[in-house]
Amino acid sequence: MAEAITVDQLAAGTHACLTFTDQDERFDLLAAFVGEGLDAGDRVVCFTDAVASGTLAAELSERSIAYDEATSRGELRVADCAAAWLQAGVPTAQRMLDTIAEELAAAAAGGFRGLRVTADMAWAGRPHAAAQELLRFERQLGSLAPARFLTTICQYDREIFDPVTLAFAAEVHNNAIAAQVYHEDALLRVCRQYRPPGVRIAGELDFRNITVLQQALAESIRLDHNLYLNLRQLHYTDAACAAEIVRAAAQLPPGRHMTVLCGPLVGKLLRLCGGVDIEQLRVSVAP
Known part of the structure; x- marks a missing residue:
């Protein structure tokens, strides 16, 4: 079972989940995750699905993230899940893991302290999505990078996912992120x-x-x-x-x-x- 912590307690190398119903609180926690990563010298990648990339960028900017400056320096990237790993149809865990492996290589080559990734898991609630691919992705994600280099938050909307899936999310993550x-x-x-x-x-x-x-x-x-x-x-x-x-x-x-x-x-x-x-x-x- 994931231990509940606040976002400012998140240690480097943690694989955490964020389950939410309130979008405003969700964006606040994501902005804190992004901002702390940028301040620490990490590269940050946000994979979004239910929220358009432009909308997420605007929400981050509203919360004191210097979005344009960070993206122009290659420190921050906001990407649509559909463009990142759904373009070939049914998503597979391997395609998703390969995408994050590419981001890890880019972060290492760019001299960043580490890589922070947050991913909206709403894609897994679509009719064509295979539940076993979500399970495989979550279980293998932590083995992609050296210790403390990859820090992740997987976002689960309580309005989309059933209690069984949310319980699985709590089980496979080190921590659950919540506001104080x-x-x-x-x-x-x-x-x-x-x-x-x-x-x-x-x-x-x-x-x-x-x-x-x-x-x-x-x-x-x-x-x-x-x-x-x-x-x-x-x-x-x-x-x-x-x-x-x-x-x-x-x-x-x-x-x-x-x-x-x-x-x-x-x-x-x-x-x-x-x-x-x-x-x-x-x-x-x-x-």
């Missing part, structure tokens, strides 16, 4: 955001969970120079929580700020709670 979660129940999820660093809140937040909000903000203030509060998936909050966000921003010292990404209703509530008067608070409203 401060609170999770049927109505509310509060977790760490990695790129840009801060806190992500989804669902419904009210005064009953104000302590969770305070703890999450306090940790981000401690860890991050400038913090980002991602409320784009927050459907409801109340005045008590909005006032707490404004208060936390107001207490930031000079030279630091809090950026809040939110919808129109949350943005309006922050303004009504005095957010417009706080120099350290920047509110970005998206439809």
Whole structure:
């Protein structure tokens, strides 16, 4: 069984899986994986399937990845699975492994510290895909490279794969990547955001969970120079929580700020709670 770790705990040479339902959280974790690899001197390759290559590139750029610069230097590549290993029809494990072996050779020839690969496994959910090829690929992937040179994250969408396949994914990977979660129940999820660093809140937040909000903000203030509060998936909050966000921003010292990404209703509530008067608070409203 894969041991759950946060993305910043991922060691070089690890074969990890990421199972997800929330696309925003998925892109955040992928951006952290890509950014840490680039910072460490790795070559990074992202194989995408359900998400178009251009869309993934835009999502990475939005999360502080210098996409154009990294691709122009050969440090980063985003490739469509269909172009990489599905062009000949039914995918085979050997074709996929050969593709990654080519990337390993390119990384070694380019003098990179290692190779980071993340692959969207959605192709395996297609009607023509052979389940045994997915099993063979996952089991043989770790033997392709010298120790600590190849670091991988295989992405599994819980909406596509059945529980049996997800259980297999947990079994064959060293680790399962997840965000650090401060609170999770049927109505509310509060977790760490990695790129840009801060806190992500989804669902419904009210005064009953104000302590969770305070703890999450306090940790981000401690860890991050400038913090980002991602409320784009927050459907409801109340005045008590909005006032707490404004208060936390107001207490930031000079030279630091809090950026809040939110919808129109949350943005309006922050303004009504005095957010417009706080120099350290920047509110970005998206439809």
